[in-house]
Amino acid sequence: MVGGGGPDFFISYTAADEPWARWIAVELERAGYTTLIQAFDIRPGSDFIHEMQRAVSTSSRTIAVLSSAYVGSSFGESEWRVAFHTDPTGERGLLIPVRVQPCQPPGLLASRVFIDLVDADEETARRRLVDGVGRPGPRPTSSPFPGARPATPAAGDSGSPAFPGPRLAARPSPAPFARPRMQKLWTGDLVEALRTLAELERAGRVDIGALVDQAPFGTHVMRMVRHLLAQDPRNTAPFLMDLIRNTPVNGDCWQAARYAAYVLTPAHREYVAEELQGFLRGNVEQQRMALVALGSCAAHGTAADLAECALVEPPKLASWAADGLAQMLVACEADRLLTAGVRIIDALDDVLAADPQALLNTDQYLNSFPASHAYLLAGRWLPSGDRSRTEYAADALGYARATRARQELADRAVRAPEHSATLLRGLALIGGPEAVELLVARMDSPRVGSAAREALCLCLHDAPGAELGELIDRLLSAELRNRWAIFRAIGICDVPEFIGTLISGLESESATERGMAALGLSEFERSALTPHVRAVFEQATEASEILMTGLAVLRMTSDEDVFTRLDRAMIDAKAWALPPAIFDHVVAVLREAGGSRGHDIARAVSWIRSATIPTGRKLSESMSA
16 A cells, blocks of 8 residues: 555546546446545645645555556656555556556556556446456356357446547537627626626526536636626526536536536525435535535535535545535525534534545635634634644634734734744734734744744734834844735835835745835835836736736836736736735725726726625626625
8 A cells, every 4th residue: 555544546647538537436436446536536726736645645556547648747657656666566556557548658667567448348448447456356267268259238328427438418508699798708808807797797698508618617707607697596597407417427518517516606595405415415426516516505504414425434525525615604694604604614623524634625715704704713713723724714814804803813823833823824914003013022932933923024014103114124134935015014104215125126036026026116206216117017927927017117107008018917817816915905006006997907806806605786786885
């Protein structure tokens, strides 16, 4: 065994062979084995390298899906080499190549006997796979005459998974609509996307097929799609449920089902929750989709069922259950928080007991918790002493600006210094002069001083003016990850004696530090600073750096050429994938210096950022709220 207590098989493959990898995983699970596969078990937002390391180190055996693409993959090689190193002679069978395409295994892998599925029909491939990974049985006492005709496999077995290559399941036909217009939701201009959203909303009908078939799996697009679907839950629910109900093992239809699960909304709950709850007792694909979908529609009455589904050994559905439960908690109505909210947290505790890493892929919901929800979560999780729970609760308090938690976070950091970085970061995210005072009081502590200094950077702009210069000097003398926040404070608080620090920041290796240094310099009305900032803007390649440095130049000059390049960055959703503190600062500058166009973009990105839970209200109402 390479690892211990993990799945029976880790399936190593390239993207080109994902249908084969899915099929192999499902067939092995039907045969009673457990598997770990990227397509099923590694969620969006997780660290790929970390997850691959965990997969190869905890799985008992590794299956390498051999194809011409795989033999040329450096990532594939790094995965199978771990099993090869542990079992160099092959006597223990820890590395099992499965060939799905004519190819020559490379290097050391060429010495291993592979399971050959090339040109095999489905029944033959299934038999070769299951027999090949099993332990040798007794030698046969008879063998068929070599001239015998092999039996023809039975066709149309409704219980079989989709074998790689055959046709996809039929799709329902959506109502006619102008698809090119629909595509403006996800191609290009964010302002144009919201205009299109308003037009589609007024039209009163949605081409769900176009949304599911074509819309990318991006946060800003999915929020707009969910907003549209929430306008008419009665008529959109059947189409989405049909996709989830007929979830295949692989291919475009699997992706469509996954998309449908994520874009359900609380408005759909009364139409879908009961059937989705039944899917928790279905096959593993239906279970995955139901875990996400029940979270998306905030069916908090099913929280315990989600946890129960994730507790099957090994807990390979735990991260999917945690995703669903986190969505439920965010969407839980305030008047039901002490009943439904408590049940959801209980269910999350059960999931985390089975898989302590299950929270890793739910960070996207952290900045959506209302303060009341964050207080409830913190009351349960901060005393736990568990690292992942503590970090999650502290960040939730910080993003919610839960002011009543300041003292508790500061005191707990001293009592539990092993969690001080997390707890004090939460305190700093809440911010305010009280947070500054609490952090300054802990700067020289031998146990938590380092964490206090790092956190203080994040709320330094809230420091009293009389103390600010001294604090900046002290923080600049330390090697800190959050130097960008010092640059922000220098600009926001107008501390001209540190202009040289900002100019030096323009030469930082960090794009974030360069961007914040440029914005800081733009606060000072000195024309001599403009060439320094313009040079960084012209050399910037990352969308977020172009956005920050371009806004700085625009603030310092009225050059229309600058605005042309800046406009292309401003409408790019990737440019706005910023931490909340930087996002708020950039939006404020955009409103101030961007003119009417900048105001429109700021309004669009602010709505998209806040539209976590569709309310069913019209766009004009929700944007003005």
